[in-house]
Ligand SMILES: [Zn+2]
């Protein structure tokens with residue numbers, strides 16, 4: 001399959017004529033995060049939104065394979081730490097050719113996908129260990145300080161039974 005690469009277009013807009021059969025067309029776009037207005041109360045999009053799309057024509061449809069990378073400034077709901085994390089997404093979009101004009105513009109749909117894939121729980125990382133309810137340390141950074149005490153307690157209880 002022939003592959004055409006177009007870099008740094010201003011918008012994810014492509015002339016349908018350019019997407020021919022047996023040919024992939026790639027578009028890359030880097031958008032300042034603030035220009036897409038994605039922020040919610042606990043997530044702020046920072047730096048850039050990087051989008052790579054591969055367009056292919058399959059019979060009467062245009063298929064779009066989209067890879068999106070965003071940077072988000074969040075407050076973790078488990079450990080309460082402020083942090084910036086990178087989120088990568090990949091999704092497919094498809095469009096019936098008959099419903100399109102001369103151009104296909106995917107920016108709005110890409111933006112929607114980013115918002116739809118929003119996590120219910122905002123975490124600094126998937127396996128965030130959170131804060132120990134006992135000694136209140138951030139378990140991602142420090143070891144729990146209650147461990148030692150509970151071991152001592154167990155030893156004490158064992159001794160009692162002897
Ligand atoms: Zn966390």
Ligand SMILES: [Zn+2]
Nearest residue numbers: 132135144146
């Ligand atoms: Zn603890």
